Amino acid sequence: MSGLATRGPGRDISDAKHGGACDxxxxxxxxxxxxxxxxxxxxxxxxxNARVYGQCHRVHGHNYYVEVTVTGTPDPVTGxxxxxxxxxxxxxxxxxSRVDHHDLEEAVPGVITTGExxxxxxxxxxxxxxxxxxxxxxxETAKNRFAYCxxxxxxx
Numbered sequence: 001m002s003g004l005a006t007r008g009p010g011r012d013i014s015d016a017k018h019g020g021a022c023d024x025x026x027x028x029x030x031x032x033x034x035x036x037x038x039x040x041x042x043x044x045x046x047x048x049n050a051r052v053y054g055q056c057h058r059v060h061g062h063n064y065y066v067e068v069t070v071t072g073t074p075d076p077v078t079g080x081x082x083x084x085x086x087x088x089x090x091x092x093x094x095x096x097s098r099v100d101h102h103d104l105e106e107a108v109p110g111v112i113t114t115g116e117x118x119x120x121x122x123x124x125x126x127x128x129x130x131x132x133x134x135x136x137x138x139x140e141t142a143k144n145r146f147a148y149c150x151x152x153x154x155x156x
Contacts, residue, residue, distance in 0.1 A: 025081045026134060028069040029088070033096050036061040037104035037113040065139035066095065066122060069149075070132040082132065090129045095122055115146035123148045 038060065039053035049057045068091055072081035104113040111117045115138045123136040127150075135149040 024071055024073055026069055026071045027082050027084075028067050028135075029084065029091070031066045031068065031091055031096060032063065033066065033100035034061060034063050035099050035102055035104050035107070039112065039114060040105075041112055062140050066091075067135075067137040067139065068126065068130070068133070069135040069137070070130060071134045072132050087130065091126065094125055094129055115140045115144055116148075119146040119148035123150075 036059055038058055039056040040049050041052070044052060068087070070082050070087065074081045099107045104111075104118070108118065108121050111121050119136050119138045122138065123133065126136065127133050133150060135147055137145055137147040139145045
């Protein structure tokens, strides 16, 4: 997130064990949106979609959480690795404004709207505007979370 680590005073981020500043940190910001969707593969007929996806082949909705993780080196002056205000504005513009209270089949065309596919689609959507993007996690329910990470990254 080049240029995003220059806002306001931050906390001193230090590594007491090694006596110096941390080289890299990961920051995860959590966002919420509500949307409708249904699980339907264009490669399957109606009966097969019903069998494969169960009740989820019918239109239903979720209150989703999206966790956006960026990595960076804390600025020596502010102690901040990213400008949260800038990140929030990008996520709102590039993602939330397109999916919140929308039908995901229309908002994310060409994607079977499984959590796995949404995590990947959201990562691809955000990556050009967030160079430090490390991972996008979609939390669909209390039991289901799906992460898509940059090459070499790992879900938290």
